[in-house]
Amino acid sequence: MADSFATRAQLDVNGKSYTYSSLAKLGERFELARLPYSMKILLENLLRHEDGGMTVGPEHIEAVATWDAKAEPDTEIAFMPARVVLQDFTGVPCVVDLAAMRDAVTRLGGSASQINPLIPSELVIDHSVQVDVFGRPDALDLNGKIEFERNAERYSFLRWGQKAFGNFKVVPPNTGIVHQVNLENLARVVMERDVDGERWAFPDTVFGTDSHTTMINGIGVLGWGVGGIEAEAAMLGQPSSMLIPQVVGFRLTGKLPEGATATDLVLTVTQMLRKHGVVGKFVEFFGEGLPHLPLADRATIANMAPEYGATCGIFPIDAEALNYLRLSGRSEHQIALVEAYAKAQGLWHDADSPHATYSATLALDLGEVKPSLAGPKRPQDRVLLQDVQVNFAENLGPLVAHRKPRTGCAVEELKAEGGAQPQAEHLAAKPKSKIRIRDQEAELGDGSVVIAAITSCTNTSNPAVMLGAGLLARNAVAKGLKAAPWVKTSLGPGSLVVTDYLKKAGVLDDLEQLGFYVVGYGCTTCIGNSGPLPDEVSKGIAENELVVASVLSGNRNFEGRVHPEVKANYLASPPLVVAYAIAGTVDIDLTRDPLGHDAAGNPVYLRDIWPSNKEIGDTIAATVGPELFAQNYADVFKGDSRWNRIESPEGESYAWDAASTYIKNPPYFDGMTMQVGSIDDIHGARVLGLFGDSITTDHISPAGNIKKDSPAGRYLQERGVQPADFNSYGSRRGNDDVMVRGTFANIRIKNLMFGGEEGGNTLYFGATPPEKLAIYDAAMRYKADGVPLVVVAGKEYGTGSSRDWAAKGTNLLGVKAVIAESFERIHRSNLVGMGVLPLQFLDGQNAASLGLDGSETFDIAGLRDGASKSVTVTATRADGTTRAFEAKVLLLTPKEVEYFRHGGLLQYVLRQLAAHKAA
Template identity: 60%
Template sequence: MSSEKADAMSSGNPFGAADKLSTAAGEFTIHRLNKLQDEGLGDIATLPFSIRVLLESCLRNCDGFVVGEEDVRNIAGWSADAPKSVEIPFKPGRVVLQDFTGVPAVVDLAALREAMVRMGGDPKKINPLVPCDLVIDHSVQVDQFATPLALQFNVDKEFERNRERYEFLKWGQGAFKNFGVVPPATGIVHQVNLEYLASGVLTADGTAYPDSLVGTDSHTTMINGLGVVGWGVGGIEAEAVMLGQPIYMLLPEVVGFELSGELPEGATATDLVLTVTQMLRQHGVVGKFVEFFGPGLDHMSLPDRATIANMAPEYGATMGFFPVDAETLRYMERTGRPKEQRDLVERYYKEQGMFRTAESPTPRFSSTLRLDLGNVEPSMAGPKRPQDRIDLTAMKSQWEQDLQNTFGKSTPADDSTTTSMVDEGGHATEANAIAIADPGLEGVEVEYSDETFKLKHGAVVIAAITSCTNTSNPSVMLAAGLLARNALKRGLQRQPWVKSSLAPGSRVVTDYLEKAGLTPSLDELGFNLVGYGCTTCIGNSGPLPEPIAEAVQENDLVVSAVLSGNRNFEGRINQHIKANYLASPPLVVAYALAGTVDIDLTHDPIGKDQDGNDVYLKDIWPSQKEIADTVASALTPEMFEQQYGHATEGPEEWKQIDAPTGELYEWNADSTYVQEPPFFVDMPTDPPPIESIKGARCLVSVGDSTTTDHISPAGAIKKDSPAGLYLQENGVAPQDFNSYGSRRGNDRVMTRGTFANIRLRNLLAPGTEGGLTTYLPTGEQTSIYDASLKYKESGTPLVVLAGTEYGTGSSRDWAAKGTYLLGVRAVIAESFERIHRSNLVGMGVLPLQFREGESRDALDLDGTETFEIALDDELKPQQAVEVTAKKENGDEIHFVTTCRIDTPVEVEYYRNGGILHKVLRDLLKS
């Protein structure tokens, strides 16, 4: 070994890649990737840009202990055709959290401090070691709407409902280092991250390196549009990163997505992302990176890129990555980033060969898809899944099919259909009788707000401009304002049954809508500002007006919501609404004018003007040039500098909160919001060995695409549910229940709310919806929570049986925590979504996957069996695990599953009973 090589290894620089870079922001150490190519470790110049970021992280952190030289070699030698099935460590530069997932993360940190003291350790060891930012954006609800008073009313209600949570977060801000809070009424976490928190290049101790992060929200991927590597993880994993642990992952495949051309007239970034989502879902990208390339990037704005990146969870990828290029720098300038920071970003990425240009060589990809942007059509997605795209031209016919096939309602019969529904004797058949009797076809008369109208199937009762996906994109937000202005000029108005709302992702949106002169038009159509936060997309749509809610419930109407969001799963948006459609902000306004999804907006008139003439959507839709000109004239860097210059101060209500202080949190036994969780109470110093699971019974058996919303709902708490009864027993009136999302700091509420989604269909309680099951020893039908208590009393372990895509949706750690606290020891599914699978392991719950061609139905498992799962202390990643299911008549079914504990470190997490248990034990030993 040369003396130069020996010196490099002893200095923590084993590949001799450390070098200096001078920038306008100062001189920094960087770790040059081309050094690895010079050493013959791989063709670095044609690696996907996203893989190069992982490589730099390992190169910079290579210490021979947590990150070894072999990790660097494995990534540098990445093979597009067949990436090595090896585990790599990734140390993100920072963590972002939102309050729904952030509160339980801080609760866990507070509980870890308590456990550390109980076990004789130093509580100060429980402290974030990387920068963490929590943005409070999920708690504002649309209580008032269509009034200039809506914003202040909703903010007042938000602070009234959430004061306990906010006191706790303010305590955390003072108690933990490296932990900052962006207060309520500022913006949505991902938009704040894109416009303010992200720096492009991070610096620490004189070293510069790519900005990277993990976040406790699946849509953290929005930041990929800025060339920043990051994705959503469960709160459990995020806490481990905060405490200095790497993210361990298998070296991923990277799917290249080539974009060419430009969007045609009438198409928006929303239509583009719904098209991309559909294509990638069909291709299959779960657990993979997607990286965008091609000439289309040269004409695509960064907000459009961020819109596509945002919906990576909807197409199933870990990331949807856009490399840093000239548009990245232009965006940083437009959003008021300092000149020195922009110079650092430009110099760093060019020096590292990571700056994309039109001349950059096309990276090597595992597979490739292509899309000509000129072929994108105006679209929507629904009624239950974001990947189910519908051409706007087909929306009416698709609605009629869904009304009948998805929601079990008859459709209005034309003459031929009526004839076919009459039998030979001239008598109406049963099907025709049902059609005639259905009040949703003729309409139910409703009186509301001094108007009388008929409410039918398909009525749009919520039209919401909401969600990080679109509110960060000036082109679609200003298009909505322009369409509103044009509609008013033609005398159109919102239909009276539509609950309309505007919830931007940052205060800058308000500034540019006002500068463009479009706020009055939106206000006049009822799209008044209701708050800065996720609102409708997360389930905080608020109650429907009582007369409308009563008409829907009493007549079983299938009404709809149209929202500019990214999620439309069952039971998520509003408990009274079964059909939910994702659409661009201007289409949200258009459907508020039409008042129904039972319309072909491309051919049918949307309404009539002052003279009684038909007005069509094309008559009021703004042109691409008009939108682009408005964006250019309405946005200035000064808006971003002004709004984010005091972003951490918050409104007056936040400033007045008096929070507790001290290293340890003083738990209040009477609190219904924040309680010390039981995870670390009575925890032994050393973990017990891994053993077989014997005598297990099935608690829940569900079909395909069971989402984390089904497992752990974020929305309304029913008053007759176990969680509702618990709150009432503790003196909380139903009007003060708030939501499951806001109660995530209290395990008593969340465990009772696990599998409590009103649309959950448990096959062990056939013919029902909601959190019900059958307690198998007696055959009694009861709540899932109450059944779990009975099983716990008898010491019976539990399992869940599931179909494909189990755990689709949000990165909801309580979907795993609640599962664990119900006593579930294993989930046996046909396939798992990435985040939920890792969360289950992170809570010590065993994920097992049926082998190809096998399933619950194929094996004739009805859930009434008793299960034995053969395990021992030599458990290996992805090993075969034998399961025996014993029928009530004594027959046995033997089948082999794949253990979806995917990496060696995950085995250790499982062995310890969870990732935080392992971290706590490691910190105690250190």
């Protein structure tokens, strides 16, 4: 370990001595006080990993120490996280890849034991539970039973991995959501590790295979979501190449007003930062408002960094962070270490802390935050509570355009009442479907709330909104209110701790009386594991093609994500989820219309049952304590009897089962040799998909239900799997044969070759006339023809969750390049890691302006083995005419070029390890 700037120092904490790389010593040469908190963490990381210039040299350290806040990022550095955290949807394919790499490295002359995590790697099983059973006392037990039956193969595989790999631990099901477990238990804030006989202290930094890993930024831990392949590389000791980022400062002042929640705050912040533009940047929160912002509120804001587009959204270490560490049961020595280290390194924040220099600064007075939701299909589309009814009416038009128009519809009525001017002048008739459910006659219409879910890591980590929901439920029950019978209600707490404090506060019973029984400890509805709607509701929706709604306390509401039958999806705080379950519709103004009526027939308004901030605060103080965390995390890796009964194979190498439809040895390393390839031009490529703006990883990567008539559904049925046992795409991410068939198969994706038609289809131009096929089927025909493929898209391609399968599936379909107007950070990186070339249209150009319709063949020339920053793309039409244009090559760093020559990041790592063994 090199130390060019002589920064090595000693820190004594309670009689224990630690070595550390001192920023104060480096500050004798450079002015570091002006650096943002997050840049200081990057700087320490470089100091500690300096290796004589092979990966980190003095020039990299100096580049960060002299950081220019206004400069466009152009300097590459290598960042090495202290640990990796995974959830099971993304974690299973990671472990599958590691198992496959053990086989591959052996074939290349290495040994299986070389493939082993070198840093702490912890997987939390939280994405597999589905809401099959709800609204009854045994929902948790029955959903857990179904979960284990569905996922026995996956869980057996993970138990093998837990035994086979060192530095790898698994948190079993029914414990909590990965980000909350990370916050409440796994995070160290300051790490300690023995290196060459010395005990080192350094900042806790983390890569996670879920984009909402950023939630840990709330307690001062720098980390962000990465693709599975980047996580695997980090686990194997490979640093991640990144450009020194810009840092946007976000100043918070004041305090939240009565009636406003952390959810309302984060939706406001998300809208502001999306408007400003922070893609690829760090965001750092500071200001006089921090002391008024509890740690849980900070975590809520940090969680949604992917929604506002930033790499991270970080808060500094301060007294509130220490309070939370103590509350969550960390040891007094750990708390002392965090405080001493933070103060020694200039990472501590208080009223006297110097102001950092930022690339840009935004400001928000917390007192101006108002009750809000976001929707109906993007998390950044905030709408005030008072405007939700009009918002729904505005968005309804395009969704019911096939219905016969008539005047006098809801939009005209809202206009007459002074509502906002809607985009659609006429809406179709608003039919009603009469159903009988729970022994009641009911009526479904457009806007009926059919799913009300308290779900997702964003909010279920926050006692203020969770206890707020419970207190609102108590007040509603006291007024005689009930949830509408057609609403599928669910409560998915972020951890066992949440259930305990809801019980301790006496409000879990009230939530249950409104149908909010605990259904499981996992992501559930937010990831699309909402389970089936009651048959009566599904039939009612289909009968009149109703546009029904969900209201969930999640962070994602993209098209087709929550439930395939639900087209309008609103993100809301847990108390508002309960309120909308009672109202039964989003076609209502909760600020002035009654939720329902009490036993005497009197109207009950939301304001009548909303708990005060003082009541919520007093309840938190009386119920949330360290003993709850201590008892629930005492044996966090042990699991229950179901987990411990699962049998799993033994041995360093995994015994693959050829009959398994869950776990399969992937083909990425088939035929691989030690010979490194080159980056060649692409000739005669066909367009697999022509897409517009905001194509998300939800559109690309398989997620949610598997349709029985889809390519994946047919594949499973051919292997004897009945539709009732399909499970979800997420649960089958360890089987590439299933996943590649579901890539680009989202029911809401629109291939512009077919205008506005929804569904994962394309035109196969190998037939005359061109044949309409499922994207997978067309891709396999092109592969048989020896024809390479490209994808053409608009702005913000690949936004959403950090789904490695969005890149893996693209690769396995035979796509060689994606040409888009702009890319989301993680997905662009994942494409590079899987050997798919990301190209960007020049500013002002896109498929429409260039006259491209997807029928052309494409030649991409001028790559020069990765040395070129731009290429010439020539599109040849059927009549022989051509259109040539320039595109930017988004291989952003020398390391990415090297990965690409190897065919991908994992192939690079394998060759490095095999060569090291051979040497």
